[in-house]
Structures are given as structure tokens and as C-alpha cells.
Amino acid sequence: MSAKKRSPWLTLVSILVYFFLYAPIIVLIVFSFNASRTNVVFEGVVNQGPCGPFYWYCELFRNRSVMDATRNTLIIAFTSTVVSTIIGTMAALALQRYDFFGKKVSETALYFPIVTPEIVMGIGILVFFSAVFGWINTALALAPNQRLTMGLGTVIVSHIAFSIPFVTLVVRARLHGFDDRLEEAAMDLGANEFTTFRKVTLPLIAPGVLAGAMLAFTLSLDDFIITFFTTGPGATTLPIYVYGLLRRIVTPELNALSTIWVLVVLIVVAISQWFQRRE
Amino acid sequence: MIQHIRENRRLQGFLLILPAMFVMVTLLVIPLTLTVITSFGQRDADGNVIYTFTLENYWRLLGFTEQGWDDLYLRILLRSLWLAVQTTVIVILMAYPLAYFIARSPEKRRNFLLFLVLVPLWTNFVIRIYAWVMILRSQGVFNSTLGAMAGLLNVPFQPLDLYPSQTAVLIGMVYEFLPFMILPIYTSLEKIEPSLYEAAADLYANAFRTFWRVTVPLSMPGIVAGTILTFIPVIGTFVVSDILGGRQVILVGNLVQRQFLDARNPPFGAAASIILLVMTLVLTLYYTRRFGLGEEIAAG
Numbered sequence: 001m002s003a004k005k006r007s008p009w010l011t012l013v014s015i016l017v018y019f020f021l022y023a024p025i026i027v028l029i030v031f032s033f034n035a036s037r038t039n040v041v042f043e044g045v046v047n048q049g050p051c052g053p054f055y056w057y058c059e060l061f062r063n064r065s066v067m068d069a070t071r072n073t074l075i076i077a078f079t080s081t082v083v084s085t086i087i088g089t090m091a092a093l094a095l096q097r098y099d100f101f102g103k104k105v106s107e108t109a110l111y112f113p114i115v116t117p118e119i120v121m122g123i124g125i126l127v128f129f130s131a132v133f134g135w136i137n138t139a140l141a142l143a144p145n146q147r148l149t150m151g152l153g154t155v156i157v158s159h160i161a162f163s164i165p166f167v168t169l170v171v172r173a174r175l176h177g178f179d180d181r182l183e184e185a186a187m188d189l190g191a192n193e194f195t196t197f198r199k200v201t202l203p204l205i206a207p208g209v210l211a212g213a214m215l216a217f218t219l220s221l222d223d224f225i226i227t228f229f230t231t232g233p234g235a236t237t238l239p240i241y242v243y244g245l246l247r248r249i250v251t252p253e254l255n256a257l258s259t260i261w262v263l264v265v266l267i268v269v270a271i272s273q274w275f276q277r278r279e
Numbered sequence: 280m281i282q283h284i285r286e287n288r289r290l291q292g293f294l295l296i297l298p299a300m301f302v303m304v305t306l307l308v309i310p311l312t313l314t315v316i317t318s319f320g321q322r323d324a325d326g327n328v329i330y331t332f333t334l335e336n337y338w339r340l341l342g343f344t345e346q347g348w349d350d351l352y353l354r355i356l357l358r359s360l361w362l363a364v365q366t367t368v369i370v371i372l373m374a375y376p377l378a379y380f381i382a383r384s385p386e387k388r389r390n391f392l393l394f395l396v397l398v399p400l401w402t403n404f405v406i407r408i409y410a411w412v413m414i415l416r417s418q419g420v421f422n423s424t425l426g427a428m429a430g431l432l433n434v435p436f437q438p439l440d441l442y443p444s445q446t447a448v449l450i451g452m453v454y455e456f457l458p459f460m461i462l463p464i465y466t467s468l469e470k471i472e473p474s475l476y477e478a479a480a481d482l483y484a485n486a487f488r489t490f491w492r493v494t495v496p497l498s499m500p501g502i503v504a505g506t507i508l509t510f511i512p513v514i515g516t517f518v519v520s521d522i523l524g525g526r527q528v529i530l531v532g533n534l535v536q537r538q539f540l541d542a543r544n545p546p547f548g549a550a551a552s553i554i555l556l557v558m559t560l561v562l563t564l565y566y567t568r569r570f571g572l573g574e575e576i577a578a579g
Contacts, residue, residue, distance in 0.1 A: 014380035017373050021399045021457065024410030027420050028402070031413060040418050091299035098292025106296050109303045115507065115563050116307075117515025119532050120556045123539060123548065124310030127317055161306035164299055193285070222404050224518055229539075242405045246522050250409070258406045265401035 025262065032056055032255035039252045046252070056256040066257065069241040072152065076227075076237060077220040080159035085213040087160070088167025089205070095168070096175040113165045122229035125158050126150075129230065150232030158230045159220045166219060167212035174208025214272065311556075318549035326543030336550035352534070356554065359530040362445075363514040366452040370509050371502060373453070374460035378501070379494075381461075382468040393465065400458045408522050411451050415442035415523070443525030451519045456512065460505035467501030468494070503570045511559055531555045 033053050036043040051058035060066055094100065095107055113121060133148040142148070182204070186196040202209075224239040231240055238257075245254060284290055318336055321329045342350045381392045399407070414420045422438040429436035441447050471494065479489040517532030531551060538548030 010376055010380050010383075013376040017377045017457075018395065020373070020454070021396065024407060024414060024454065025399055025402060027413055028406070028410045039413070040416065041423065087298045087302065090295045094292045094295035094299075098288055098295065100289045100292035100296065102300075103292070103296075106300055109307070110299060113303075113307060115511060115560065117511055117532075117555055117559055119515045119517065119535055120314075120552050120559075121307065121310070123535060123552045124314045125306055126539065127313045127545070127549065128306070128310040131313060158306065161302050164302060168299070218401070224404050225516070228536075239403055239405045242403065242409065243518065243522075246405070246409055246412070254406075254409065258402055258409075261406065262398070262402050266398070269401075 028255050028258045029262075032252050032259045034252045034255070037251055039250060039255070054256075056252040057260070059251075060253050060256045060260075063253065065236070065241060066238075066253075069236050069238045072235055073221060073237040073239075075152065076156050076159055077217050079156050080163055080220050081213055081217045083156075084160045084163035084167050084216045085209060088164045088212060088216070089171050089209050091164065092168045092171035092175060092208075096172050097178070097180070110165050110168055113162055114169070118162075118223075118225040119229075121162065122158075122226040125154075125161070125226070126229040129154050150230055151235045154230045154232065155227055155235055155237070158226050159223065162223075162226060163216035163219055166215050170212040170215055171205065171208045174205055174211070178204065210272075314549045314552055317546050318553050320546040320549075322544050322546055326545075328545050336547045337554070339547070340550055340554055352551070355529055355534055356531055356558070358528075359514055359532070359555075360558070362449065362452065362530065363510050365449060366456065366513045367506055367509050369449070369453050370457050370460045371505070374457055374464055374505065375498075375502075378461050378464035378468055378498075381465050382471075389469075393462070396458050396461050399454075404455065405518065407455060408451050408519055411447065411454065411523060412442060415447050415450070417442070443523060443527060445524060445528050447523040448520050448528050451523045452513050452516075455519065456509040459508040460502075463504035463508070464498055464501035467498045471497050499570060503567065506566065507563060511563065514559060515555060 031039055031042060033045045033056070034042050035046040035048075045053050046055045047053060048055040049058065091106075091110060095103065095110075129150060133150075136142075137147045182200055183196050186200045187193075191199065222239070224243065227237050227240055228243075231237065236244075238261075242254060242257075284294070316330065317328055319330075319332045319334070321331055321333060321335070323329055338344070340352045340356070342348055342353045377396070381389055381396075384392055402410075412419075416422075417438050417440060419442070421441065426436050426438065475493055475497075476489060479493050484492065515532050517530060517536045520528045520530045520533055521536075531554075535548045535551045535555065538544045538551065542548075
């Protein structure tokens with residue numbers, strides 16, 4: 001599209017939409033320096049303890065539940081990203097470049113989660129795990145402290161399940177127009193399948209795989225609904241923790257957490273951009 | 280064995296898809312089947328599920344109870360549907376001008392403008408709702424700003440009672456899903472050949488006619504993709520309504536969640552969940568058939 005003739009009205013409306021997008025973020029950041037504990041009205045910049053205006057940030061790092069939730073969130077995101085990227089990429093390769101029995105069915109099954117409301121999937125997985133765990137616990141007559149329960153494992157497995165379709169979608173888009181002859185050439189020159197994949201196929205699809213992994217990671221970090229139904233004792237993630245707080249009392253600590261969250265994500269994005277530029 | 284795999288491309292494809300299919304069957308097909316089975320069941324006095332075959336849960340959801348007609352749940356279903364429609368329309372109306380603005384910006388600046396759209400998405404879903412609590416509550420940022428402005432102009436001011444309310448839920452939903460509409464619309468606008476505008480101008484189409492007859496139809500794939508990315512999450516969420524709506528706004532999502540976790544009536548919750556799924560699939564199918572498939576979902 002050409003870059004000419006933009007009416008001033010369009011510019012004005014666009015600025016207003018940007019304002020709508022950013023006002024909440026600015027409020028979040030400003031109120032992280034609030035002197036008021038209840039955090040309803042801004043009562044000046046906090047200046048307390050050795051941290052001064054960063055009082056709430058220091059409080060945050062002393063808060064064990066926040067640190068545990070952060071650790072859980074990262075464990076879940078990393079594990080589910082690695083597994084779903086591998087499985088999703090394999091599926092993308094299969095769907096884009098191979099013919100096999102049941103291809104159409106597989107394709108539909110893989111796109112189904114994208115058009116399924118998250119709560120339906122979450123409830124389904126909850127019903128599934130309670131049935132399976134209930135059955136195993138009774139069948140093996142496990143003692144109360146040995147019983148299988150929901151926890152990190154169930155959350156990770158569920159995140160893998162909802163990320164795979166998105167990874168497949170992104171990698172497939174990249175595979176579109178992949179030249180099969182490049183692989184044939186490698187094989188003709190005496191490379192075996194493994195070398196061909198490592199030296200030819202993988203470098204070509206790497207940007208797509210990376211984009212898929214980034215998407216899976218973001219989805220996992222942000223997920224609330226499916227985590228809510230599949231989590232258990234000791235597997236509280238940050239979104240679940242924040243939701244719990246919102247139903248009780250919120251101090252500017254939560255604002256400090258939000259501010260750090262935005263900063264960390266911005267840094268991660270900046271680094272990945274820098275890597276892409278270098279390539 | 281290895282030799283056999285090497286030579287058989289069909290087998291290779293099958294082996295590559297196998298792990299994904301295993302996950303989909305265990306965590307999608309079986310769970311959904313179990314949900315359907317549960318929805319035909321009943322619960323006993325302790326909240327355990329008795330597996331029978333009764334349509335009672337579905338009848339109750341549709342308004343036919345043992346005590347006669349009661350449209351409580353039907354109203355919840357319609358309210359969720361209506362809220363999802365309202366959100367989607369408002370989001371399209373806000374996203375389109377911005378996407379158009381970005382697509383018409385100098386090429387060098389486009390990526391930065393798009394990046395600005397993405398940043399709010401990277402805070403957390405739940406944290407974004409919290410931000411709106413801070414803004415909308417009676418002594419919050421919105422009311423104090425309005426109050427200060429009224430004070431300057433010497434006008435009497437009554438703080439607006441926005442939180443918790445249905446309006447607050449709508450604002451929260453619009454905020455959550457706006458970026459998901461901007462991205463696909465931008466993608467489809469950006470693909471339009473400049474020569475098409477020149478052609479329209481050569482044929483004496485004015486700006487409005489060009490926009491309506493050239494730009495909008497060509498950006499339809501983006502709108503369709505954005506609608507799917509907005510409508511489906513909105514119709515199934517319970518977090519936004521839970522926090523911004525207080526106890527006033529109950530949607531299907533809240534109904535399902537409460538039946539499973541508070542009311543301990545899984546069969547009824549399962550039936551509500553299945554109705555939600557069927558409703559979503561039917562609407563998505565109709566919508567994509569009517570306006571063409573949203574192939575841009577991949578891009579967004």
C-alpha cells in the first residue's frame with residue numbers, strides 16, 4: 001500500500017486507539033510507585049526502607065509465593081515449548097510434504113483446538129485427568145500421600161496440547177514453497193538422511209520453527225483458563241496467583257510485578273530481534 | 280526395518296504425524312468424549328457423577344425444568360452471545376482505522392507501529408484486567424481525572440459507577456482482544472497492490488468509493504481471521520466477567536466454571552460446556568462459509 005494521503009482524522013483516531021492501548025499500561029507502571037498500600041488513589045511516591053521509591057519492587061522479591069509462581073510459570077513455559085515445538089514441527093513436515101493414510105483427519109484434528117473455546121478444552125482435560133487418576137488411585141489402592149493429583153505435570157501436558165496446533169500452523173506457513181530438490185541434491189552428493197536434515201532442511205525451516213517456539217512460549221506464559229482447570233497444589237503460576245490476589249486485596253506489589261513483566265518481555269523481544277538482524 | 284522406513288514415504292509421513300495425533304487423541308478427543316458422556320449423567324447428593332443417559336441437563340439449560348419454564352440459563356447463553364457480538368463489532372471499528380493508518384505509513388515506520396500494538400499484549404491477560412479495575416473503580420483514575428476536569432470548569436461532578444458493571448466487562452473484553460484484530464487486518468491491507476488504487480482513481484472513483492469497493496473487500500480475509508480470533512475467546516471466557524463484572528455479569532464461562540468448582544454439579548457444567556462448543560462451531564462454520572475462509576489466521 002502506498003504511503004500517501006492520510007487524512008488528519010485518520011491520524012487522530014489512530015492516536016486515540018494507541019492511547020486506549022497504552023493508558024492501562026501507564027497506570028500500572030505509575031501506581032507501582034504509590035505510597036498508598038491500598039493502591040486506590042495515588043498518594044505520592046513511596047519512599048520507605050533501603051529501596052526508597054522501589055519499595056514495592058523489593059517487597060516483591062521478598063515474597064515467596066511470587067517467586068515460586070515465577071519459577072513454576074517458567075518451568076511450564078520452557079518444557080511445554082520445547083516438546084510442542086518438536087512435535088508441532090514434525091506434524092507440519094508430515095502435512096506439508098508427505099502423503100499418508102489419515103492425512104485429512106489429522107489435519108482437521110490439529111485445527112480443532114484453535115476453534116474450540118479454551119474453557120471447553122480445560123474442562124475436558126479436567127474430566128479426563130480426574131477420571132484417569134481416580135481409576136489408578138483406586139486400582140492400586142494408593143495411600144493418601146501417594147495418590148496422583150493435578151499439578152505441574154498435568155499443566156505442562158495440557159500446555160503442550162494447546163500449543164502444538166499453533167506451532168504446526170506457523171511452521172507450515174514457512175514450509176510453503178520449500179524446494180524439495182535441495183534435499184535431493186544433498187542426497188545425490190552423498191549425504192545421508194540425518195546430515196541432509198541437519199545441514200539442509202533444518203537451516204531452511206529454522207526461522208519458522210523459531211517463530212513457532214516463540215508463539216508457544218507466549219501462549220504458555222499468558223495462559224489462564226486451561227491452567228486454572230489443570231493446576232493443583234504446588235503448581236500455582238503467575239496468572240493464577242494474580243487472579244487469586246484480585247479476589248482479595250491488591251497492593252502496589254502487583255503493579256511492580258506487572259512493570260517487571262513488561263520490561264523482561266521487551267528485553268527478550270529486543271534480543272531476539274537483534275539475533276534475527278544478525279542472520 | 281530401517282531400510283523399510285527409508286524407502287516408504289507414506290510410512291515416514293505417518294511416523295512424523297504420530298506424536299501429534301497421540302497428544303490430540305489423549306488430550307482432545309478422549310476428554311471431549313468424556314465431557315459428552317458426563318453431560319448425559321446426573322450427580323448424587325455428594326456431588327459425585329452417576330453415569331446414566333438423561334437429557335435432563337440439556338433441557339434445564341434450554342429452559343424446560345421440572346418446575347416449569349425457567350429461562351435463567353437461556354438468558355446467560357444469549358447474554359454471552361450478545362456480549363461477544365458487541366465486543367467483536369467494537370473491536371473491528373477500532374482496529375480498522377489503526378490498521379489502515381499503519382498500512383499507509385512509510386514502510387520504515389510500519390514495523391515500529393506494529394510493535395507498539397504488540398507491547399500491551401505482552402503484559403499478562405489477568406494483569407490487563409487488573410489495570411482496568413484500577414482505572415474504572417469509583418475512586419479510580421477515570422473518575423478522578425473527570426473529577427479534576429469538572430473542578431477546573433466548575434461543573435458539579437458525580438463519580439460514575441462503572442465498576443463492577445456490564446460496561447466494564449465490555450471495555451475489558453475490547454481491550455483484551457483489540458490487538459488480535461489489528462494484526463490480521465493490517466496483514467491483508469498491506470498486501471493490496473497500490474496499482475489497484477490508481478486504477479480506481481483512473482476510473483473516476485472518489486476516495487469513499489475506492490475505500491468501499493476496493494479496500495474493504497480486499498481486507499475481508501483479515502476481518503474474518505480477526506473475528507475468529509476475537510469471538511471464540513470472548514464467548515468462552517469467565518475471567519473478565521468475574522473480575523470486572525462482580526457478581527452481576529454471569530456468562531456461560533462463569534456458569535461452567537461454577538458448576539464444576541463451586542456447585543459441584545459436573546454433569547450440568549459439562550452440558551453447558553458442550554452447548555458452548557456446539558454454538559461456537561456452528562457460528563464459526565457459518566461465518567467462514569459466508570465470508571470465505573480466514574486463511575490469515577496463520578499470519579496473525
